[in-house]
Amino acid sequence: MKRAFEGRKFARLARLAVVAAACIALDGPPATAQGGGLGDFLSHLFGAPAAAPPTPAAPARRPHKRDFVPATTTRAPGTPGGAPVQADFFIDVLGDSFGVLAAGGLTQAFADKPDVAVADKSRDASGLVRSDYYDWPKTARDLATGKDHIDFVVIMMGVNDLQQMRDGAETLEPLSDRWRELYGRRVEAVVAPFVAAHIPVAWVGLPPMRLDRLNAEVVKLNEIDRERAEKAGAKYVDIWNAFADEDGQYDAYGPDVDGQNVKLREADGVLLTKAGARKLASFLDAEIRRVRDKNKPQNDLAMLPPDIEQEAGDINAQIRREMGAPEGPPAPGAPPPEPPKPEAGPILSLTARPTSPGGTLAEREATPADEPVAVVRVLRLGEPVDPRAGRADDFSWPRL
Secondary structure (H helix, E strand, O other): OHHHHHHHHHHHHHHHHHHHHHHHHHHOOOOOOOOOOHHHHHHHHHOOOOOOOOOOOOOOOOOOOOOOOOHHHHOOOOOOOOOOOOOOEEEEEEEOHHHHHHHHHHHHHOOOOOOEEEEEOOOOOOOOOOOOOOOHHHHHHHHHOOOOOOOEEEEEOOOOOOOOEEEOOEEEOOOOHHHHHHHHHHHHHHHHHHHHOOOOEEEEOOOOOOOHHHHHHHHHHHHHHHHHHHHHOOEEEOOOHHHEOOOOOEOOEEEOOOOOEEEOEOOOOOOEOHHHHHHHHHHHHHHHHHHHHHHOOOOHHHHOOHHHHHHHHHHHHHHHHHHOOOOOOOOOOOOOOOOOOOOOOOOOOOOOOOOOHHHOOOOOOOOOOOOOHHHHHHHHOOOOOOOOOOOOOOOOOOOO
């Protein structure tokens, strides 16, 4: 009896243990991807095994080293993807509001030439009369002796100078004799420092104005600028006819650099439009180009490395051999070589009137004494030939 009671008690405890184990399994943490099944159940029932050692972290990945050279180091400067071209020709523009316009026109003209730099040093509302407002002779001295490199100087001013000038305690009227003398000295004082520093200077004259009174004064002012600027060593650039009509007077419209008829002057009748400023710059292009080409080395071969120079000499010798030209100096006593034939003949005008050799007027040739009378009458005097019966020029009627 007692033994049967203990057996039932043991079976009851076993059932309770199984139920408790199931509850613990349901309330415990979820199984990981590495475990699961009976092993996890027993681990929750009888205790978790010892933690596995942590997996070592993967070594940090080194950044990939670039195995190419940037395009800016392999392509020629100025080409797409290449390094920017460094300017080697520097232009300084001095003046008043017209100087500002000249600088803008030159910047537009050399937009496709990154090796040319245009620096606008102009000062609006300035001039040579009011040195108390802005002292241009002093500015010119500072620029000519400064550290900034200058290859060319453009000066355009004077539209603000048609006013009274102070000479000590005396007030001078515009364009009076004393006024003209002092103003001319100041023109020379602006040009002289650059000429002394061997910097070419171009002084640009003013264009015609719409007001007749102002226009007459500008004409006299341009005369002073031309005389004194050229005396000081500058090149005077006259743009009057480029902005005038057929009578030499003010015209707001005219051809631009492309030959199209556009508006060149602003509504105030004084300043230039953007197209006018670009046209102004075209009159400076020839002088700037001349100075720029003069500063460039004349013999590019002299600047090549010795090995390239030798190769160029060999190529030239090969070309001479192929053309049959002598490679070295002529032997003593040998006849002089024939002069090279020109690639093209003289330039002849297709529209000019023909002239006789030497430009003399053509004369009637003398009639030889033994020339038949019929030849003289027909070929020289242009008279018709006597018709012959039955010939095509015989118009007699009725026909015989």
